[in-house]
Amino acid sequence: MxxxxxxxxxxxxxxxxxxxxxxxxxxxxxxAGLVPRSKQVCKIVNASVVNCRYDPWVPNNALDRIRTTFKKGTGHDFTCYTEGECINGNCTWDWAVNWGCYVPGAYTDANCSKAKLGHC
Structure with a gap:
């Protein structure tokens, strides 16, 4: 009791x-690095259509692992970048948070710089 x-x-x-x-x-x-990532709205540049991929590289079968495509001039939310296969000398791949896929950094505008996005 x-x-x-x-x-x-x-x-x-x-x-x-x-x-x-x-x-x-x-x-x-x-x-400890536990802060929310800021979203950056970045536009697609340097190509008429860009593939957004599940992984930051282009596999042997180039059509494999494509999540969606983005048209030139469209803006999308990106939260971070990672390194992957180099495209036109640019080895960063930007994470499109709303789609759950990566776009090569060579095809995103200056809003998606390493400094603005931060590493994933």
Whole structure:
């Protein structure tokens, strides 16, 4: 009986305990790289149609692993880049977050720079 009373009394107190002030928790998360990525709207350039692929390379069967295609001049949300097969000397592939696929960095405008996107 005494144990259950003690648990009933202490449980709300323990539930309200906060080991870190919110500002410290946010700073700790940021230092660990746990911050939301910013979206960049980038336009498709240098080609009339670009394939958005599941992987950052072009396989032997070039039609394999294509998720969708983007037309020149259309804008899409990108959140990060990774390295992959080099296209026209550009080895970055930008992640189209809404489509779940990669577009070669050679076909996205300057809004999709490494500095603006950050590594995936």
């Amino acid at each position: 005494k144990l259950s009373s003690a648990v009933a009394f202490l449980l709300p107190v323990v539930a309200l305990a906060n080991p870190l002030p919110a500002s410290d928790a946010i700073a700790d998360g940021e230092s």
